[in-house]
Amino acid sequence: xxxxxxxxxxxxPRKTGTPRRSLSREAIVTAGLKVLRAEGVDGLSMRRIAxxxxxxxxSLYAHVAGKDELLDLLFDQVVTEVPLPEPDPARWREQITxxxxxxxxxxxxxxxxxxxALGRVPMGPNAVRMSEVSxxxxxxxxxxxxxxxxxxxxxxxxxxxxxxxxxxxRQLERSGRDPAEYYNQVAEYFKxxxxxxxxxxxxxxxxxxxxxxxxxxxxxxxxxxGGLAAQVPx
Amino acid sequence: xxxxxxxxxxxxPRKTGTPRRSLSREAIVTAGLKVLRAEGVDGLSMRRIAxxxxxxxxSLYAHVAGKDELLDLLFDQVVTEVPLPEPDPARWREQITxxxxxxxxxxxxxxxxxxxALGRVPMGPNAVRMSEVSxxxxxxxxxxxxxxxxxxxxxxxxxxxxxxxxxxxRQLERSGRDPAEYYNQVAEYFKxxxxxxxxxxxxxxxxxxxxxxxxxxxxxxxxxxGGLAAQVPx
DNA sequence: TTCGTTGGCGAACGCCGTTCTACTAGCGAA
DNA sequence: TTCGCTAGTAGAACGGCGTTCGCCAACGAA
Numbered sequence: 363x364x365x366x367x368x369x370x371x372x373x374x375p376r377k378t379g380t381p382r383r384s385l386s387r388e389a390i391v392t393a394g395l396k397v398l399r400a401e402g403v404d405g406l407s408m409r410r411i412a413x414x415x416x417x418x419x420x421s422l423y424a425h426v427a428g429k430d431e432l433l434d435l436l437f438d439q440v441v442t443e444v445p446l447p448e449p450d451p452a453r454w455r456e457q458i459t460x461x462x463x464x465x466x467x468x469x470x471x472x473x474x475x476x477x478x479a480l481g482r483v484p485m486g487p488n489a490v491r492m493s494e495v496s497x498x499x500x501x502x503x504x505x506x507x508x509x510x511x512x513x514x515x516x517x518x519x520x521x522x523x524x525x526x527x528x529x530x531x532r533q534l535e536r537s538g539r540d541p542a543e544y545y546n547q548v549a550e551y552f553k554x555x556x557x558x559x560x561x562x563x564x565x566x567x568x569x570x571x572x573x574x575x576x577x578x579x580x581x582x583x584x585x586x587x588g589g590l591a592a593q594v595p596x
Numbered sequence: 597x598x599x600x601x602x603x604x605x606x607x608x609p610r611k612t613g614t615p616r617r618s619l620s621r622e623a624i625v626t627a628g629l630k631v632l633r634a635e636g637v638d639g640l641s642m643r644r645i646a647x648x649x650x651x652x653x654x655s656l657y658a659h660v661a662g663k664d665e666l667l668d669l670l671f672d673q674v675v676t677e678v679p680l681p682e683p684d685p686a687r688w689r690e691q692i693t694x695x696x697x698x699x700x701x702x703x704x705x706x707x708x709x710x711x712x713a714l715g716r717v718p719m720g721p722n723a724v725r726m727s728e729v730s731x732x733x734x735x736x737x738x739x740x741x742x743x744x745x746x747x748x749x750x751x752x753x754x755x756x757x758x759x760x761x762x763x764x765x766r767q768l769e770r771s772g773r774d775p776a777e778y779y780n781q782v783a784e785y786f787k788x789x790x791x792x793x794x795x796x797x798x799x800x801x802x803x804x805x806x807x808x809x810x811x812x813x814x815x816x817x818x819x820x821x822g823g824l825a826a827q828v829p830x
Numbered sequence: 831t832t833c834g835t836t837g838g839c840g841a842a843c844g845c846c847g848t849t850c851t852a853c854t855a856g857c858g859a860a
Numbered sequence: 861t862t863c864g865c866t867a868g869t870a871g872a873a874c875g876g877c878g879t880t881c882g883c884c885a886a887c888g889a890a
Contacts, residue, residue, distance in 0.1 A: 477715070
């Protein structure tokens with residue numbers, strides 16, 4: 363929309379900003395990811411993306427069915443960032459932990475994109491590829507079939523939910539507040555609850571405030587993976 | 597808004613529908629919950645609630661700071677539905693499983709309210725009460741302090757995420773589609789993926805489609821609680 | 831060259847959360 | 861009883877949203 367570039371008014375107004383046929387699904391997804399990382403899902407609007415591409419919102423609908431489909435595309439693009447290992451039966455537990463930790467990190471790297479994973483079933487090409495590898499690793503480890511299937515569901519929920527929780531900090535930063543300060547206030551609130559009604563909360567206030575996202579995520583993932591390992595027969 | 601009740605046009609227009617001073621925080625929360633259950637978070641708007649109460653959106657702001665605060669109030673109201681047991685050390689594992697299962701059910705009973713739990717830290721009076729009881733039960737069971745604190749975080753995420761996933765079905769029903777049919781289509785999609793690239797997915801397609809929300813939730817909860825039990829010293 | 835198809839996009843529709851402002855009902859004080 | 865003040869009520873409007881419509885320009889095939 364460079365707005366300058368004087369031209370005689372009798373010329374037909376050509377090429378508003380970008381050359382014709384310049385929009386594409388990839389360009390939209392790329393722009394969408396950029397906005398997503400910078401402003402989160404709430405800041406991601408068709409208009410915002412269109413502006414990023416120097417056009418109006420209506421133009422996007424030639425390449426994308428609507429915002430829902432775009433969110434699906436964005437999510438699947440993010441899944442691309444997760445490295446998929448060659449399954450090695452001897453190291454199944456290590457591999458699955460690493461894979462899901464990488465997934466967690468990929469989501470966290472991209473704002474609160476995880477919010478679109480919950481509330482819909484991710485079935486993009488990269489998501490199903492990741493599921494396939496996950497299940498193959500667990501099968502190589504000897505986890506029973508039904509446990510594999512359900513574990514996939516449960517871990518998907520856990521990874522997404524944890525990434526969303528982490529995105530709160532990013533949200534606070536965007537609105538100019540310091541996340542550390544916020545969490546200190548939360549801890550203070552818990553510590554100052556009336557002790558006669560909340561003795562355990564008071565007692566554990568230190569532990570409640572201990573550890574960051576990574577540590578907490580690893581703790582929960584260990585519980586789950588450990589439980590799966592316990593189900594390996596023999 | 598009974599819309600009838602003819603009155604002479606020279607009368608000052610009195611009492612539009614409801615008597616004056618009739619709005620209150622409780623009335624707004626009650627109306628909000630009704631809308632929430634019927635139409636979900638997406639259908640919940642200040643205007644919609646105001647209509648429900650026979651007034652305009654601006655009137656709500658005398659009792660509630662904004663939509664965010666209202667969502668907090670709604671969530672805490674839902675937590676009220678969770679029965680809190682008297683902690684009994686001998687039955688800690690049973691008690692904590694029951695408590696969190698009840699929480700899961702309460703969330704599922706109220707549309708996709710769980711979506712507001714993720715992305716913010718629930719600190720309403722009823723939420724902190726439930727946390728206190730949860731931690732007390734785990735402490736009675738001998739779970740180490742740091743494990744208790746982190747488990748509370750992790751289970752909160754898990755319960756919410758699972759409830760959200762379940763709300764997909766409700767969402768489908770609202771838009772006139774049959775959830776069972778939808779999930780059949782999903783299963784069909786997985787089964788028909790190219791077998792040479794997705795052998796494990798094909799192999800486990802039956803298991804992937806087996807079991808409803810309750811069964812899957814219980815499976816994951818068992819993994820977590822079992823993991824906690826394993827951390828009890830002695 | 832012509833014509834049908836398709837991408838681009840300005841304008842508009844009906845929603846949303848929130849704020850501004852005027853008004854008025856009800857209350858305590860005189 | 862009357863008066864003035866306060867706090868609740870709500871109409872109108874602002875700026876944003878996703879999406880649709882309809883026109884125009886550009887391109888590929890004939």
